[in-house]
Amino acid sequence: MSVQASNFGTTDNPRALRRSLSHYCGPRVARSVGEILITAIPFVLLWGLTWSALNAGYWIGLILAVPAGAFLVRLFMIQHDCSHGSFFRSRRANNWIGRVIGVLTLTPYDHWRHSHAVHHASSGNLDRPNIGGIDTLTVREYQALPRMRRLRYRLYRHPIILFGIGPMYIFLLDHRLPVGFMRSGWMPWVSTLGTNAAIALVVAGMIWLVGLGPFLLVQLPITLVASVIGVWLFYVQHQFEDTYWKHQDEWSFDQAAINGSSHYVLPGVLRWFSANIGVHHVHHLCSRIPSYRLPEVLRDYPELRNVGRITLRQSLASISLALWDEHKQRLVSFAEARADAIHSSGVTSSV
Numbered sequence: 001m002s003v004q005a006s007n008f009g010t011t012d013n014p015r016a017l018r019r020s021l022s023h024y025c026g027p028r029v030a031r032s033v034g035e036i037l038i039t040a041i042p043f044v045l046l047w048g049l050t051w052s053a054l055n056a057g058y059w060i061g062l063i064l065a066v067p068a069g070a071f072l073v074r075l076f077m078i079q080h081d082c083s084h085g086s087f088f089r090s091r092r093a094n095n096w097i098g099r100v101i102g103v104l105t106l107t108p109y110d111h112w113r114h115s116h117a118v119h120h121a122s123s124g125n126l127d128r129p130n131i132g133g134i135d136t137l138t139v140r141e142y143q144a145l146p147r148m149r150r151l152r153y154r155l156y157r158h159p160i161i162l163f164g165i166g167p168m169y170i171f172l173l174d175h176r177l178p179v180g181f182m183r184s185g186w187m188p189w190v191s192t193l194g195t196n197a198a199i200a201l202v203v204a205g206m207i208w209l210v211g212l213g214p215f216l217l218v219q220l221p222i223t224l225v226a227s228v229i230g231v232w233l234f235y236v237q238h239q240f241e242d243t244y245w246k247h248q249d250e251w252s253f254d255q256a257a258i259n260g261s262s263h264y265v266l267p268g269v270l271r272w273f274s275a276n277i278g279v280h281h282v283h284h285l286c287s288r289i290p291s292y293r294l295p296e297v298l299r300d301y302p303e304l305r306n307v308g309r310i311t312l313r314q315s316l317a318s319i320s321l322a323l324w325d326e327h328k329q330r331l332v333s334f335a336e337a338r339a340d341a342i343h344s345s346g347v348t349s350s351v
Helices: 003-007 014-024 029-053 058-083 091-104 109-122 139-143 147-156 159-176 187-210 212-236 253-259 268-273 280-285 291-300 302-306 312-320 334-345
Strands: 263-265 309-311 321-325 330-333
Touching (some): 014 253, 029 291, 091 109, 147 159, 159 212, 187 212, 212 312, 291 302
Antiparallel strands (some): 321 330
């Protein structure tokens, strides 16, 4: 066990733990460059293979879209590291690599970097706007809504919306305009419109090269696969039963990081494609740690392996969780909230 681990053997003092984890914040430039190459090159090759496979049968192309989408997810995770300034020592290198990848992931890098920073600064705070996260109401807030707004929230939290329609809406439409940031200055507009212009150039070049139909047949399935995986990962990182939500007077950044972010334990292949983002509690506690160094933290701090631990099978149960119960201090389903309301009032509830 490392010296750092022996000094902070528990998670009772996450602030001290965060200071200790700064030891892992230094990026290794050669490793970072290598991570980009072993992700971007296979993505380009798979895109070309998917296009070539169209002549042999579209089902082959659809099969290839799955690994291509997985590599696109990994590119997004590198972009995510760049947004935290953790992938290179140079701020300029982080930002420009992030912007270039943002064209491939259909994400306006600078605008997304800002909203993601807000997410890190307010995750788990019931009194702060949930920017960059999954909207989550408390049981009390939900029960106080008019019937139509309750229906709208239930539709929003439905798996078909969250993991089907929602991901494509986010990456194809929502990211095309700085929705919610229209009056936040020039940065959201420059980032979004600049990314849109770069995307248009790339798309035009690809259509000229392979044709409109083949381009759509290849790119849309890859984008769908990547967006669904990406939204699912983001969802399960904070939407698990014993997550952390507090009002401002009780909220703590460090407690929210270590207790409000999961350790999503994935098989080795999926962990590689997701660039260790499953070690999310450590990432939120110290976001300057490069993704490829997160396993080092778990090695040196074994007590962190079981904090917020969720397996792939266990994560499926989180799909039904939709409301934060302030009395139970955990996420509950609509059905459980309704049963609790009936039990406490003795009459049929509107939940």
